[in-house]
Amino acid sequence: MPHSRSRHKHPHQAAGAHNQTNAAGKSKTKRSAAVLLAISLAIMAVVVVLLAKGFAIVWLLAALFLGAGAGYMLGAQIDKAAK
Numbered sequence: 001m002p003h004s005r006s007r008h009k010h011p012h013q014a015a016g017a018h019n020q021t022n023a024a025g026k027s028k029t030k031r032s033a034a035v036l037l038a039i040s041l042a043i044m045a046v047v048v049v050l051l052a053k054g055f056a057i058v059w060l061l062a063a064l065f066l067g068a069g070a071g072y073m074l075g076a077q078i079d080k081a082a083k
Contacts, residue, residue, distance in 0.1 A: 033082075034075030041071030 045067025046060055053059040 032075065033078045034072050037075035037078070038068045038071035041074070042068035045070075 042064050045063040049056075049059045049063035
């Protein structure tokens with residue numbers, strides 16, 4: 001009879017053992033929506049102002065900061081509601 005059948009089975013791992021983390025130490029599913037929305041809305045606001053006003057640096061900077069602030073606040077509310 002072959003010896004391979006007499007090998008012991010591997011013990012079962014804990015339920016959370018399959019969740020691996022990335023290099024930064026955060027799980028991919030636990031990323032913040034606030035940062036993503038802040039960047040997205042900032043870029044969209046700059047594009048809209050660029051099309052509407054041209055290369056007016058004051059309007060572009062205002063759109064950048066207002067878009068990022070609005071995106072961060074909206075994303076923070078989404079993160080808060082998800083918990």
